[in-house]
Amino acid sequence: MFDVFEKYLRQWVSVSDEEMALIRAASMERKLRKWQSILHEGEVWKITCFITTGCFRLYRFSADGTDHTLRFGVENWWISDQESYNHEKPSEYNIEALTASTVIIWTKEKWEELRETIPAVKIFNEKLLARGYETSQQRIFSLISNSAEEKYLEFQKTYPKVFNSVPLHMVASYLGISRETLSRIRKDFTRRD
């Protein structure tokens, strides 16, 4: 499974074989069954986690008890709670596997050590953070400027792989609309084809 990650990482930065060996030695593989949680609210997120197979979602409960999907993660994505990780404070979020999944993880200690030791890891980490920020900005624009239907179509188009991997009611919760509304949008849309 590490091979998947190795290939992915080399697309971002150039890493020598020795460095890659260090990164590998510091990593662990973990398997999760369907619905298994990898983060419960209240816990501190202390790992760096790369998804090799399967699918996850990061979600949070609001005061009325409903849950809202902040983000999905599929193969070759990272999943984390940056806020909890950075400040070592109890998370307000949950992360769960939506299917049986495999991840590669590094403890915070080891990952920080890799960042300090291997420049490419530091650079890579920065690029990743920058991209995450840009993605968030685009999503905010979509949320404040688009109708439910537009948000749905944009999501489907921008993240087809995610779209095809997750239940529709979670897509609705990701878009900030009810599952019934999503269902009707789909009906209208297919009828128009």
Place this chain on the structure above:
Amino acid sequence: MFDVFEKYLRQWVSVSDEEMALIRAASMERKLRKWQSILHEGEVWKITCFITTGCFRLYRFSADGTDHTLRFGVENWWISDQESYNHEKPSEYNIEALTASTVIIWTKEKWEELRETIPAVKIFNEKLLARGYETSQQRIFSLISNSAEEKYLEFQKTYPKVFNSVPLHMVASYLGISRETLSRIRKDFTRRD
């Protein structure tokens, strides 16, 4: 005006007097009159920009010609288009001064040099990016989980200084609701006091 920035920066990281002198030498001050733009869509954002006085907004037009406020900036905030800056690509956003304002700016060249030369600047920049990401995540949660009224109240409470500095119709555009809806929320709310 640089004193304002100096005080701000020292709250984040420890900087020697020599380093601060370098940061200062690389900076420029710029004044903007009300409604003046500092970024037009199509231009590339090539500076790092700290607001010492006044107020800005970052906004974008959607296909139907309406504008949507992505972010505000007031005193002691930064304002930028990270996506344009990072990839040196034409911006899809506009940034304008909402009042007469003063900013401290560094050219991209000089700022990158400072980041490489002075570790504290690099660290500071990373912290800033991390915070921006966390803030975005919180806003996304608010947008997908709150009603118009809840979004309004949360914004008012979380960013009172911004709230008191900008026109209401821009707050509406920031929250993704119409200005009429915002107006009615306010009426309902004051009546309840």
Place this chain on the structure above:
DNA sequence: AAATGGCGTTGACATTTGTCACGCTTTTTG
């Protein structure tokens, strides 16, 4: 002092979206 224009408000009405209830199908689980 009058004219102007931006800003916020309001009423009437249309549209969108949410809620509740239900049923059908697929998937999961024991």
Place this chain on the structure above:
DNA sequence: CAAAAAGCGTGACAAATGTCAACGCCATTT
């Protein structure tokens, strides 16, 4: 395999929000 649960769709209705038009206020300009 069978029972249970999850997933998805749909109708009827309610609530939230948007749209359009008009108005008043107030700061600024002329």
